[in-house]
Amino acid sequence: MADQDAQSPVGIEPPALPSIRWAGLPEGPAVVLLDQTRLPAEEVELLCTDVPALVRAIQTLAVRGAPLLGIAGAYGVALAAIRGDDMAEASGLLELARPTAVNLGYGVRRAAGAYWAALDRGEGARRAAAVALAEAEALHREDAEASRRMARYGLALLEELLPGGGHQLLTHCNSGALVSGGEGTAFAVALEAHRAGQLRRLWVDETRPLLQGARLTAYEAARNGMAYSLLTDNAAGSLFAAGEVDAVLIGADRIAADGSVANKVGSYPLAVLAQYHHVPFIVVAPTTTVDLQTPDGASIVVEQRPGREVTELTSSRIGVGGEAGGVPVAPLGTQAYNPAFDITPPELITAIVTEEGAVSPVTGVGLAELCARSSQVTIS
Structure with missing residues (x-):
């Protein structure tokens, strides 16, 4: 698979299959997914550099499964925050991408809540984006332990x-x-x-x-x-x-x-x-x-x-x-x-x-x- 050496969140032991990871690429951040629509014939990674791309990946089942969708939603919020996107719009798009899996909305709300709380503390947009990413990484760790x-x-x-x-x-x-x-x-x-x-x-x-x-x-x-x-x-x-x-x-x-x-x-x-x-x-x-x-x-x-x-x-x-x-x-x-x-x-x-x-x-x-x-x- 491409880009094998991109970073995983600190404290997360990479699973045998890197189904999702955050990548701070030189050209900008991305949520990197193992494209499940290509399995089992090919192990191909899909780079989502903005929220619409991640929403498409969710809807086409390139990424799926309730706990993983929660992690994807949280990373999507962090991605939008770092890009400076409209956070309310991005959160709404992510949360509605699939209606049944409750974890998706949970992950979105958790990372978005951390972002807005940081802004309320006067930490500024850049710091708030970092807080959102840290929250997504925490959810990733917690899910692995769970x-x-x-x-x-x-x-x-x-x-x-x-x-x-x-x-x-x-x-x-x-x-x-x-x-x-x-x-x-x-x-x-x-x-x-x-x-x-x-x-x-x-x-x-x-x-x-x-x-x-x-x-x-x-x-x-x-x-x-x-x-x-x-x-x-x-x-x-x-x-x-x-x-x-x-x-x-x-x-x-x-x-x-x-x-x-x-x-x-x-x-x-x-x-x-x-x-x-x-x-x-x-x-x-x-x-x-x-x-x-x-x-x-x-x-x-x-x-x-x-x-x-x-x-x-x-x-x-x-x-x-x-x-x-x-x-x-x-x-x-x-x-x-x-x-x-x-x-x-x-x-x-x-x-x-x-x-x-x-x-x-x-x-x-x-x-x-x-x-x-x-x-x-x-x-x-």
Whole structure:
């Protein structure tokens, strides 16, 4: 990848995959992303030198995953501040780039709040921009630490629920280093099990229509030497019926106050299958993904993606980048239903694992207690 020696924030241990980093280039600052639309065929970095470029990267899924979007949003605010852009406009563009992932707005508001607070203290625009960047770097560090803690808590929960090891874990979409400042959320738990010699197999849902499981999770599993198998989404039921799934691990893009979870579409059917087959269904996400202002699942705004993602096969879906070259796979004029996420109610969830521990059974009271605990913890 290009520009390998550009700086990472002080105190951040670079993950195996540098999904995002800040670069102070001679020609000006940039948010540098590993372009996820080009994976697994190519590892190509995308330089975003202004907020509109970063917004396009978010909307085209060059960068994705709730925790990573929070980091991207915070770095975007810092980028706008250093460039001297209209901060209110830049923050608004970033926060609205994708509506469902709560971390994006959190990261934007956190860095922007630090910027405005510095101005209120009379520190001047240049100093305020530096403060915004420092806040983004702090969020990056915290997310990496949260990833490590979630992995440990998640493995401990698996050991409690499934004593003896040899786990066969099913996951959906991508929840590894490509969504995080560290090694991920749900995938990080599977990786921890692998390192402890307790992972027998990772079952990877392909995750239609954009194939994040096939392109991204399989890519990360291969890089880490994990035993894994890829399956079409509609093959999961046969795995459950054959007794080949010990637990389901997924991430989350937003968790409502009652414990309802928005995650990549296809997650809810897995929860139904898991309940029928008496298999634990575990959600792994940082407390920054919990949105106590959204009361329940019905209140979560679910992003609707373009229909062409379903009706066409584009080059970006097979990992060679670009927007052109769509090959129709349905008759011309076919209408498509393409929600990016679905909602899993709390009664179908065995546990929600965060960096502050696990909630089981999943209740609003338990989530609120974890969030309150998190706000009192300083991660260093």
